[in-house]
Amino acid sequence: MRLLSSRRRHPAAKALLLVAALFVIGAVYAAVAPTEQSAAEPNTSQQVTKGKELFSVNCSSCHGLNGEGTSQGPTLVGVGAAAVDFQVSTGRMPLAQPGQQAPIKPGEFTNDEIAALAAYVATLGPGPAIPDSSQYSTDGLSAEEIARGGELFRTNCSACHNFTGQGGALPEGRRAPSLVGVPNKHVYEAMLTGPQQMPVFSDQVLPSQNKREIIAYLNSIHAEPNHGGLELGGLGPVSEGMVGWAIGIGVLIGFAIWITARGARAR
Ligand code: HEC
Ligand code: HEC
Structure with a gap:
């Protein structure tokens, strides 16, 4: 009897x-999990x-001294280097006047400066890289892959950018811009970061x-020569x-009326 009972497990054993x-799982995870910040840090600290x-001079008035955001501009914590590269190299940022849709304008910064701004914003929080x-x-x-790009474009993008990427109006006086001639990199970054009303199309x-297929599709239709005829705005099947x-x-x-009118006379 005594032997048996000593073998029985303590009621708390399972919980313990x-x-x-x-x-153990926690400890293993902590040891194995990648540390996000450390990777690119040392040699870019100067950048x-x-x-x-650059940020405190050009951007902090709207985005806050540490990118935390103000009433004039959103927080940049976690938007990632890709968003900065897109916004600054298309000339959308720095915005001149808050309240309007950021216009596309000639950029004010050199590539080095854009890279530095992007590297700084990337340290604020993890986000998509360039x-x-x-x-x-x-x-x-x-x-075939380009054709699939066309299908993906019609499913995901044409509602705003139109069937041939010509752009279109959106509510509240905003518009989805034309995608004709937009560099591949900016198309990729726009999908990755979803500027304004555009949804984010993350890699997941x-x-x-x-x-890539969508980009190739856009390049293929915009490279297509115009075969003449009335284009009707390239708005696709509806128009x-x-x-x-x-x-x-x-x-x-008109023809039917003409026939019946003649028919009546003939009688
Ligand atoms: C006059 C105010 C103003 C200034 C100056 C300004 N921004 Fe902005 N920024 C905004 C506003 C407002 C938005 C959001 C609306 C939009 O996207 O048009 C924005 C959006 C952004 C975004 C996109 C955020 C996201 O969620 O994807 C980035 C990145 C950005 N700004 C970076 C910068 C950088 C870098 C500078 C300096 C070179 C700068 N901005 C200067 C007002 C400003
Ligand atoms: C809900 C509407 C909407 C959808 C869906 C959408 N976009 Fe956009 N897109 C916009 C708006 C609005 C802008 C302009 C943002 C700005 O001015 O900051 C934009 C901007 C862009 C730009 C930047 C163009 C330039 O001249 O810099 C590209 C490229 C782009 N979109 C590609 C796409 C692709 C590819 C898809 C599909 C995968 C897509 N968009 C889906 C609304 C949309």
């Missing part, structure tokens, strides 16, 4: 075992310092390969159908 297991200086050319290059994509939602309908049916009705 669970706690111990959790502890970050330069970026911070894509490298292997991510947005469209080299070697097959016709829309893998890098699909982004073209509308015009076809109105004119086509109009002519048919």
